[in-house]
Amino acid sequence: MAAGFKTAEPLEYHRSFLKENCRPDGRELFDFRTTTLNIGSISTADGSALVKMGNTTIICGIKAELANPTVEAPDKGYIVPNVDLPPLCSSRFRPGPPGEQAQAASQFIADVIESSEVIKTEDLCIERGKLCWVLYCDMMCLDYDGNILDACIIALLAALKNTQLPEITINQETCTPEVNLEKRHGLHIHKHPVGASFCVFDHSILIVDPTAEEEVLSTAQLTVVTDEEDRLCSVHKPGGTSLSGEKLQECISRATVRQREIQKLIDKVILSVKTMH
Amino acid sequence: MKDTPLSNCERDFLLKAIEEKKRLDGRQTYDYRKIKITFGTDYGCCFVDLGKTRVMAQVSSELVAPKENRPNEGIMFFNTELSPLASPAFEQGRQSELSVKLNRQLERCLRNSKCIDTESLCVVSGEKVWQIRVDVHMLNNDGNLMDAATIAAITALCHFRRPDVSIQGEEVTVYSVEERDPIPLSIYHMPISVSFSFFQQGTYLLVDPSEREERVMDGLLMIAMNKHREICYIQSSGGIMLLKEQVMRCSKIASVKVSEITELITQALLNDKNARKAGGRGGFAESMPQERITALKMDETPVETTDVTERANDIVKKTEAPPQTVPSPVVPAPGVGQVGLGLQNTWGIEEDDDDEEEGMGEEDSGEEAGGKVAKMEVDQHKKEQQRGDVVEISDSEEEEVVILHPETPVPKNQKGSSSHQKGAATSKKKQKK
Amino acid sequence: MMEVCGSSNVTLREFGCEQSLLSRPDGSASFVQGDTSVMAGVYGPAEVKVSKEIYDRATLEVLIQPKVGLPSVRERSQEQCVRETCEAALQLSLHPRSSLTLILQLLHDDGSLLSCYLNAACMALMDAGLPMNCLFCGVTCAINKEGEIITDPTAAQEKESRALMTFAIDSTERRVMMSSTKGSFSVHEMQRCIAVSQKASEKIFQFYRDSVRRRYSKTL
Numbered sequence: 001m002a003a004g005f006k007t008a009e010p011l012e013y014h015r016s017f018l019k020e021n022c023r024p025d026g027r028e029l030f031d032f033r034t035t036t037l038n039i040g041s042i043s044t045a046d047g048s049a050l051v052k053m054g055n056t057t058i059i060c061g062i063k064a065e066l067a068n069p070t071v072e073a074p075d076k077g078y079i080v081p082n083v084d085l086p087p088l089c090s091s092r093f094r095p096g097p098p099g100e101q102a103q104a105a106s107q108f109i110a111d112v113i114e115s116s117e118v119i120k121t122e123d124l125c126i127e128r129g130k131l132c133w134v135l136y137c138d139m140m141c142l143d144y145d146g147n148i149l150d151a152c153i154i155a156l157l158a159a160l161k162n163t164q165l166p167e168i169t170i171n172q173e174t175c176t177p178e179v180n181l182e183k184r185h186g187l188h189i190h191k192h193p194v195g196a197s198f199c200v201f202d203h204s205i206l207i208v209d210p211t212a213e214e215e216v217l218s219t220a221q222l223t224v225v226t227d228e229e230d231r232l233c234s235v236h237k238p239g240g241t242s243l244s245g246e247k248l249q250e251c252i253s254r255a256t257v258r259q260r261e262i263q264k265l266i267d268k269v270i271l272s273v274k275t276m277h
Numbered sequence: 278m279k280d281t282p283l284s285n286c287e288r289d290f291l292l293k294a295i296e297e298k299k300r301l302d303g304r305q306t307y308d309y310r311k312i313k314i315t316f317g318t319d320y321g322c323c324f325v326d327l328g329k330t331r332v333m334a335q336v337s338s339e340l341v342a343p344k345e346n347r348p349n350e351g352i353m354f355f356n357t358e359l360s361p362l363a364s365p366a367f368e369q370g371r372q373s374e375l376s377v378k379l380n381r382q383l384e385r386c387l388r389n390s391k392c393i394d395t396e397s398l399c400v401v402s403g404e405k406v407w408q409i410r411v412d413v414h415m416l417n418n419d420g421n422l423m424d425a426a427t428i429a430a431i432t433a434l435c436h437f438r439r440p441d442v443s444i445q446g447e448e449v450t451v452y453s454v455e456e457r458d459p460i461p462l463s464i465y466h467m468p469i470s471v472s473f474s475f476f477q478q479g480t481y482l483l484v485d486p487s488e489r490e491e492r493v494m495d496g497l498l499m500i501a502m503n504k505h506r507e508i509c510y511i512q513s514s515g516g517i518m519l520l521k522e523q524v525m526r527c528s529k530i531a532s533v534k535v536s537e538i539t540e541l542i543t544q545a546l547l548n549d550k551n552a553r554k555a556g557g558r559g560g561f562a563e564s565m566p567q568e569r570i571t572a573l574k575m576d577e578t579p580v581e582t583t584d585v586t587e588r589a590n591d592i593v594k595k596t597e598a599p600p601q602t603v604p605s606p607v608v609p610a611p612g613v614g615q616v617g618l619g620l621q622n623t624w625g626i627e628e629d630d631d632d633e634e635e636g637m638g639e640e641d642s643g644e645e646a647g648g649k650v651a652k653m654e655v656d657q658h659k660k661e662q663q664r665g666d667v668v669e670i671s672d673s674e675e676e677e678v679v680i681l682h683p684e685t686p687v688p689k690n691q692k693g694s695s696s697h698q699k700g701a702a703t704s705k706k707k708q709k710k
Numbered sequence: 711m712m713e714v715c716g717s718s719n720v721t722l723r724e725f726g727c728e729q730s731l732l733s734r735p736d737g738s739a740s741f742v743q744g745d746t747s748v749m750a751g752v753y754g755p756a757e758v759k760v761s762k763e764i765y766d767r768a769t770l771e772v773l774i775q776p777k778v779g780l781p782s783v784r785e786r787s788q789e790q791c792v793r794e795t796c797e798a799a800l801q802l803s804l805h806p807r808s809s810l811t812l813i814l815q816l817l818h819d820d821g822s823l824l825s826c827y828l829n830a831a832c833m834a835l836m837d838a839g840l841p842m843n844c845l846f847c848g849v850t851c852a853i854n855k856e857g858e859i860i861t862d863p864t865a866a867q868e869k870e871s872r873a874l875m876t877f878a879i880d881s882t883e884r885r886v887m888m889s890s891t892k893g894s895f896s897v898h899e900m901q902r903c904i905a906v907s908q909k910a911s912e913k914i915f916q917f918y919r920d921s922v923r924r925r926y927s928k929t930l
């Protein structure tokens with residue numbers, strides 16, 4: 001009966017919960033799902049992390065490659081993020097070239113990396129104008145249940161913190177780079193951007209960390225990314241119903257709390273691996 | 278989206294009118310529509326209005342490696358974009374037959390006629406040459422896209438300036454517009470195409486067909502010619518047989534039209550050059566027709582910002598400051614961490630339970646002592662005691678039932694079966710371990 | 711880092727608009743802000759592809775055409791912003807199982823491009839006579855190194871700035887429909903930019919009203 005009600009009138013079904021200030025899965029409006037983080041999940045990658053937020057699962061692998069810097073920026077390396085939404089993660093995605101959502105997510109992640117300066121691209125330069133690192137950050141969704149942007153940012157940040165680059169020395173005689181795989185060092189992470197996504201229901205009710213179902217029924221979505229200094233790296237609202245400045249402020253407050261939670265989580269997980277060795 | 282089809286009576290009407298030497302827009306047989314050439318703010322950006330047909334061309338340049346068989350020559354690249362703006366029948370990102378045809382014609386007309394000196398585009402032989410890219414965007418299709426496209430492309434090429442370069446040893450320096458004046462391309466001649474459409478197996482001929490006329494025509498003859506009356510390219514399509522006299526007559530008409538159009542282009546280029554020299558503002562803002570009632574312009578306007586700061590402060594102050602302390606995450610195993618005690622995921626529940634138990638143990642031992650943790654502990658014990666009758670808060674099915682029918686017996690059965698399955702899963706897992 | 715203080719740079723460049731300038735689309739407009747210029751065309755409501763059909767409302771497609779080359783990931787992300795803003799403004803449920811196509815052609819980019827896209831889109835939708843809940847306009851704010859707010863920045867000013875925000879403001883309650891930001895900034899700075907955008911939006915809506923009034927002045 002309830003399942004029938006849910007299928008026939010999904011919006012009404014959700015409304016009846018929201019009226020009581022809770023959600024069908026038992027959360028309150030401003031509660032996130034349980035977030036689980038595992039780092040070093042892919043042993044063959046230079047850095048990796050797996051994030052689960054409820055059912056949403058994102059795995060991020062980082063591959064570092066040597067390349068020539070561009071002529072315009074000879075002292076900078078580059079970071080190439082890519083978000084993949086394969087048919088595996090949800091029936092809504094089709095095989096073939098990346099759809100609009102995947103492309104928009106990739107662009108969003110690239111913007112967050114640039115805006116937050118999580119890594120200074122100057123740090124990736126090995127020799128000016130000659131050699132630099134390229135970090136390919138591939139985020140793949142394994143299970144889609146809404147709010148992939150938050151999960152992607154956590155996975156990316158944790159994977160970057162997990163990344164160990166081999167030492168490179170340039171042989172002066174032959175001018176060829178020599179890779180020392182034994183000696184590795186971590187990346188310098190300047191900022192810790194963490195996102196919090198919101199959905200607007202019925203033009204007024206704000207909920208945090210939406211599931212796939214809630215995303216479909218919502219009238220607007222919003223993602224706020226903040227760093228540890230409480231500065232905003234991105235306020236991304238791709239449209240939908242309008243929100244007042246006051247409402248946005250509420251979201252930002254929630255996002256800053258979330259940032260602290262997640263930064264603590266990442267730090268602790270990284271530490272747990274370090275103490276193990 | 279499909280194009281609206283032409284009705285039979287409309288077709289008959291058009292053909293009848295053509296037989297009577299009449300055209301829908303009141304033109305004579307050999308009349309060209311009004312051509313308007315405007316330039317954008319950038320160098321190499323040109324708009325051509327041919328009646329209602331509107332085309333934009335943009336030229337850009339890039340340093341690339343030359344082709345292996347031609348190490349001393351620059352590369353010309355043409356791209357025709359049938360933007361869906363021009364007609365509902367055009368689709369984005371798909372190479373249609375028409376766009377391939379137009380692109381090919383443009384290439385033959387402007388590249389194969391050798392009107393541009395490609396050797397002057399060479400920077401370092403065999404290593405670096407300029408690639409000149411011409412993007413032609415169709416903005417509104419009201420027939421005869423080809424003629425509009427060639428006019429736009431050649432005018433844009435004449436208007437374009439490439440950055441200056443210097444070579445010192447092996448180093449190639451590209452100068453910005455501020456450092457050194459950019460250099461125009463060297464163009465030998467300007468091929469301009471003129472299209473003729475034929476009706477009733479070549480009995481009737483019209484110059485510059487409109488979109489409606491193109492739909493009822495039998496065949497098309499396109500002649501590209503420069504002002505020296507040299508034919509650069511000629512093509513007949515549509516499968517009509519033309520007599521020698523007809524082609525000769527067409528080429529005579531073409532030579533007249535070409536000299537007119539060339540004159541117009543030179544004049545437009547000259548006007549733009551003078552305007553730029555005088556330092557006047559060019560571009561779209563200026564080309565907008567002010568007299569039309571559909572257009573409006575507004576001057577630079579200041580924005581009142583007196584109470585902006587107060588408003589912003591108000592909003593920030595009104596919201597509660599977020600708490601500084603946050604709950605500590607749980608680390609059940611090295612390399613794994615968890616935060617938030619809300620909804621668990623619905624896959625691999627049993628495993629997570631195990632993890633949580635471990636986690637709880639750790640948390641108890643020193644993390645965040647408090648009533649909440651103790652309570653969770655108790656819950657955990659309860660859970661362990663009632664293994665056979667697991668109460669899962671996160672299982673959505675049961676939750677629905679609980680809310681709407683608190684006393685239905687159905688869920689018990691479900692519970693039983695699901696717990697059996699779960700039990701089996703756990704045992705399997707344990708065996709694995 | 712300095713905080714935002716009051717400044718004299720808070721002006722909108724001269725802007726202009728022409729409606730119904732193309733004969734083929736059902737609605738068209740070109741919008742000019744300083745040297746930045748965009749042309750927009752709308753087709754529909756029309757027949758929809760079965761794969762894209764939505765049973766209770768019209769399918770809106772937004773295509774952004776760059777000047778050189780094919781649309782890239784950046785254009786896709788801008789398309790998403792414009793589309794979702796238009797979806798919220800349009801009354802799509804009045805035309806179920808039909809398609810609306812909005813094409814935006816970039817003519818010249820000299821900063822504040824996304825806001826120009828939004829303004830051109832709104833003018834084209836108005837010209838097409840599609841039923842809407844509200845109008846919307848785009849305002850771009852940049853915060854420069856000195857911490858001053860610059861509205862409607864040029865490309866050079868955008869390059870110099872340390873943060874860039876584009877908001878879409880609706881005409882009924884002046885609230886934020888869309889927000890897209892670049893660079894990092896404080897909460898105060900953002901709230902101030904929103905407040906400035908709301909003020910600026912009044913000027914743009916007045917311009918919308920004036921141009922529509924002028925356009926229909928002779929048909930009465």
